[in-house]
């Protein structure tokens with residue numbers, strides 16, 4: 001079940017450095033939202049606050065609230081590990097477990113859950129998620145070969161299958177195509193379009209065309225000067241942001257005048 005994200009007044013720090021400030025933003029279930037903005041404005045930091053990955057960095061802390069439907073992810077007693085299972089993440093560089101087989105990569109998260117699956121159940125889950133990641137036909141005859149033997153684009157789709165296998169409600173993607181060639185990039189974009197029927201998706205991208213192609217809504221972040229915290233400047237329907245944004249800085253950024 002995809003869930004709604006409701007961020008209220010979020011500020012994030014690295015030690016004493018305030019990286020982002022006062023972000024309030026909603027993301028509807030079963031939609032794709034793109035985060036765009038110049039380097040250093042805090043897109044990745046903000047993304048990582050949405051599944052409590054930010055606090056893994058020494059000195060990383062937040063103020064404010066992130067509600068998933070009604071539940072505050074930073075509420076007392078909430079287990080960050082279970083948050084990360086509910087809100088999955090795909091990183092910039094494909095990072096399959098290198099010594100594990102393709103099959104075991106997809107099943108890895110399920111094994112960590114501590115539930116005992118029958119072999120036939122695991123087989124079904126692995127197949128379903130590899131199909132869901134548009135990878136099944138390419139790997140079905142070599143499921144026991146290492147994941148590291150796949151191309152970069154295939155490895156990224158394997159990581160997506162691994163992330164979806166634990167049935168998250170939200171999928172966060174941090175520049176998932178930046179290490180990929182154009183054909184693999186299109187394959188991932190097609191996949192994002194298909195997956196939004198099932199998940200709430202947030203994607204950080206430096207590629208304006210990609211944001212325009214894959215997202216329903218786009219959020220533009222900016223910072224007033226180096227060292228100042230990043231802020232959300234505006235969020236709106238992607239067509240509106242790219243054709244008629246409300247704020248001049250958004251217009252300047254998308255038309256390539258800075259960043």
Ligand SMILES: Nc1ncnc2c1ncn2[C@@H]1O[C@H](COP(=O)(O)OP(=O)(O)OP(=O)(O)O)[C@@H](O)[C@H]1O
Nearest residue numbers: 014017019037038039040041042043044045046057
């Ligand atoms: N591990 C860290 N420790 C200290 N400061 C950090 C760390 N990671 C990021 N920052 C700082 O936080 C701010 C936001 O960085 P972040 O990587 O979130 O920006 P970004 O918009 O994703 O940038 P890019 O587009 O270049 O990936 C920057 O000032 C950055 O230097």
